[in-house]
Amino acid sequence: MLSSKFNWIKRVKDVEREYNATQFAIDYLKNIIQQDPNVLAREIKVKDFGKAAERLEGTYTIRLFAEFETCLRKLWEVSRSTKPGARTLLDSVGDKYGTPRDWIDNAHAVREYRNSLVHEKEDDAQPIALDLARRYLCCYLSRLPPYGKW
Amino acid sequence: MSAAPKTERLRKEWLDRLSDLIQKVKTWADELGWSKREIEVTLSDSQLGKYKAPALIIQDDAIRILLEPIARSAPGADGVVDLYLMPAYDDIASLYFYDDDWRVHYMFPETQTVATIRDASAKLLTKESLREVLEELKRNAV
Numbered sequence: 001m002l003s004s005k006f007n008w009i010k011r012v013k014d015v016e017r018e019y020n021a022t023q024f025a026i027d028y029l030k031n032i033i034q035q036d037p038n039v040l041a042r043e044i045k046v047k048d049f050g051k052a053a054e055r056l057e058g059t060y061t062i063r064l065f066a067e068f069e070t071c072l073r074k075l076w077e078v079s080r081s082t083k084p085g086a087r088t089l090l091d092s093v094g095d096k097y098g099t100p101r102d103w104i105d106n107a108h109a110v111r112e113y114r115n116s117l118v119h120e121k122e123d124d125a126q127p128i129a130l131d132l133a134r135r136y137l138c139c140y141l142s143r144l145p146p147y148g149k150w
Numbered sequence: 151m152s153a154a155p156k157t158e159r160l161r162k163e164w165l166d167r168l169s170d171l172i173q174k175v176k177t178w179a180d181e182l183g184w185s186k187r188e189i190e191v192t193l194s195d196s197q198l199g200k201y202k203a204p205a206l207i208i209q210d211d212a213i214r215i216l217l218e219p220i221a222r223s224a225p226g227a228d229g230v231v232d233l234y235l236m237p238a239y240d241d242i243a244s245l246y247f248y249d250d251d252w253r254v255h256y257m258f259p260e261t262q263t264v265a266t267i268r269d270a271s272a273k274l275l276t277k278e279s280l281r282e283v284l285e286e287l288k289r290n291a292v
Contacts, residue, residue: 006205134239135238142236
C-alpha cells in the first residue's frame with residue numbers, strides 16, 4: 001500500500017495539536033488549584049502536578065521527534081535492511097531527496113535537543129520550542145517523495 | 151433511525167459540505183491565478199470512525215497554503231477546516247461553518263489582536279476575504 005508523505009507530516013502536526021490541548025487543560029487546572037489545592041486527588045501532590053506542567057513541552061518534543069523518526073525509518077526500510085543511528089538517517093535521507101542543508105541542520109537541532117531530554121546530558125543542547133521544532137521537522141519531511149511504499 | 155444509516159448520513163453531509171468548499175476555493179484559486187492540487191487526508195471521528203476526506207493545496211509563487219478538514223463539528227459550528235502555511239505547517243486561519251455558510255477566522259490587519267485564531271474576527275468566506283488572507287501572507291513572507 002502506498003503511503004502519503006502528507007499523512008506523515010500530519011502525524012507530526014497532530015502531536016503539536018495534542019500538546020496544545022494538554023497545555024490548555026493544565027493551565028486551566030493550575031488556576032483552579034491555585035484557588036483550592038484540595039481539588040487534587042489525594043494521591044496527586046501539588047509539586048507533582050507542577051513537575052508535570054513544567055515538563056510537558058519536553059515530553060511532547062520527544063513524541064514529536066518519535067513520529068518524525070518513525071517516518072524516516074519506514075522510508076529507509078523500503079530499500080535497506082540496516083538500522084542506522086538517527087544522525088546518519090537524517091543526513092542520508094536528507095541528502096537523497098535534496099533537502100537544503102539548513103533544513104537538515106534544523107532537524108539535527110531538534111534531534112540533539114530531544115537527546116538532551118531523553119539522556120539527561122550534562123551539556124544540554126539548545127532548547128527548542130515545540131512549535132519551532134514542528135516547523136523544522138515538517139519542512140524536512142516536505143522534501144520526501146509524495147507517495148511511497150512506506 | 152438506527153446508528154449505521156445515521157452515521158452514513160452524517161458522513162455524507164459533511165463530505166458533501168467539504169467537497170462544495172473545496173470546489174469553491176478551487177474556482178477562486180483559478181480566478182486569482184493560483185495553482186491548486188487536491189489531496190486526500192484520513193480523518194478519525196468518534197461517531198464517523200476513520201474516513202477519507204478531500205483537502206486542497208493552493209500555491210502562488212513561494213506561498214503554499216493547505217486547506218485541511220479538521221472536524222465535522224465543534225461547539226457552535228458544523229464543520230472546521232484549518233488553513234496552514236506550508237511546508238512548515240504554520241497555523242494561519244480557521245474556517246468554521248455556521249449560519250449556513252463558511253466563515254474565515256483570521257487576524258486581519260485592521261482588527262484587534264487576540265490570543266487564538268478561534269477568537270479572531272470572522273468574515274464570510276468569499277473570494278475577496280480569501281484573497282485578503284493570501285495577500286497578507288505574501289506581504290509577510292520573508
